[in-house]
Amino acid sequence: MDDSTAQTPERTAEATAGPELADLRVAVIGAGNMGGPVVRTLLAAGVRPAHLRIANSGPASSERAAAELGATAAASRTEALEDADVVVLGVKPYQILDLVAELRGDLPAGAVVVSLAAGITLAQIEQALPEGSPVVRAMPNTPISVGEGAVGLMRGTAVTAAQRELVHALFSHAGVAVDITEDQVHAFIAAAGSLAGFAFAIIEAMTEEAVRQGLKRDLADALVQQTLRGAATMLLESGTHPALAKAGVCSPGGTTAEGYAAFEREGVRAGLAATMAAAAERSRQLTED
Ligand SMILES: NC(=O)C1=CN([C@@H]2O[C@H](COP(=O)(O)OP(=O)(O)OC[C@H]3O[C@@H](n4cnc5c(N)ncnc54)[C@H](O)[C@@H]3O)[C@@H](O)[C@H]2O)C=CC1
Numbered sequence: 001m002d003d004s005t006a007q008t009p010e011r012t013a014e015a016t017a018g019p020e021l022a023d024l025r026v027a028v029i030g031a032g033n034m035g036g037p038v039v040r041t042l043l044a045a046g047v048r049p050a051h052l053r054i055a056n057s058g059p060a061s062s063e064r065a066a067a068e069l070g071a072t073a074a075a076s077r078t079e080a081l082e083d084a085d086v087v088v089l090g091v092k093p094y095q096i097l098d099l100v101a102e103l104r105g106d107l108p109a110g111a112v113v114v115s116l117a118a119g120i121t122l123a124q125i126e127q128a129l130p131e132g133s134p135v136v137r138a139m140p141n142t143p144i145s146v147g148e149g150a151v152g153l154m155r156g157t158a159v160t161a162a163q164r165e166l167v168h169a170l171f172s173h174a175g176v177a178v179d180i181t182e183d184q185v186h187a188f189i190a191a192a193g194s195l196a197g198f199a200f201a202i203i204e205a206m207t208e209e210a211v212r213q214g215l216k217r218d219l220a221d222a223l224v225q226q227t228l229r230g231a232a233t234m235l236l237e238s239g240t241h242p243a244l245a246k247a248g249v250c251s252p253g254g255t256t257a258e259g260y261a262a263f264e265r266e267g268v269r270a271g272l273a274a275t276m277a278a279a280a281e282r283s284r285q286l287t288e289d
């Protein structure tokens with residue numbers, strides 16, 4: 001990853017006040033597994049529920065999502081777009097270019113289009129819109145729904161400094177929000193977007209083993225989740241290198257050293273690296289398709 005273009009990842013919830021969001025009108029077209037958490041973070045940032053309109057594949061789905069997320073259901077995609085200042089596209093990558101072509105005529109002039117789609121480039125979206133349309137790619141992860149996630153932001157050619165500031169303000173309660181380049185998004189997916197899924201899988205596997213070792217499931221859930229959260233918080237707050245923190249848990253001849261030897265012997269480190277590399281590689285493939 002080219003560090004010269006990556007922002008220092010600051011936690012965003014404490015960010016100072018940016019542009020006023022209470023009057024902003026946002027349309028979210030596709031509030032599913034990822035669009036839903038985006039809705040939550042936009043509301044947390046200060047967008048008013050009445051100004052955040054959701055249009056899913058049909059009215060019943062829009063109403064369900066709006067009720068669950070505390071936003072407003074639009075009767076149609078066209079209604080969602082009326083007077084929108086920002087339009088978030090949360091549909092699947094294979095759907096997004098058709099959707100952009102369909103919405104093009106109804107997009108208010110100057111509305112900032114924010115795509116969540118993996119593998120679809122800024123240039124592809126810009127080509128499907130009138131020349132000069134401001135387009136941003138956002139690569140979030142689902143933990144932004146609780147203000148503990150990450151989002152990488154990529155700007156298209158027509159995005160102004162004020163629009164960049166606006167998009168950062170919209171994601172100010174996501175956890176970490178950083179500017180990245182499209183070259184960096186593959187690594188970003190491995191380390192954040194898809195990593196959320198891997199983290200859930202790791203938590204699931206550890207919990208199952210804790211149960212196999214004899215703990216009740218609710219205690220196993222609490223211990224694994226609390227310990228992983230605590231470990232991450234310790235590193236975040238102290239800046240300690242993880243290898244040093246690990247050494248601090250390994251007593252000579254003790255339980256952790258023995259467990260850690262199995263971690264290496266069983267290829268857990270290599271498996272994690274392969275997992276992340278596969279996600280990054282798939283992101284590159286999707287971009288080339
Ligand atoms: N799930 C994740 O953790 C992440 C997903 N993404 C990206 O987010 C996008 C959405 O993925 P998911 O939320 O996982 O998918 P999903 O299937 O859960 O959500 C898609 C939503 O789009 C709606 N939809 C489908 N066709 C539509 C149309 N023509 N008009 C309006 N709404 C329509 C569906 O009703 C659904 O609510 C993808 O492009 C993916 O690459 C990016 C980062 C993380």
Ligand SMILES: O=C(O)[C@@H]1CCC=N1
Nearest residue numbers: 117118189193194195
């Ligand atoms: O699996 C996917 O394609 C999406 C993009 C990053 C996380 N989920």
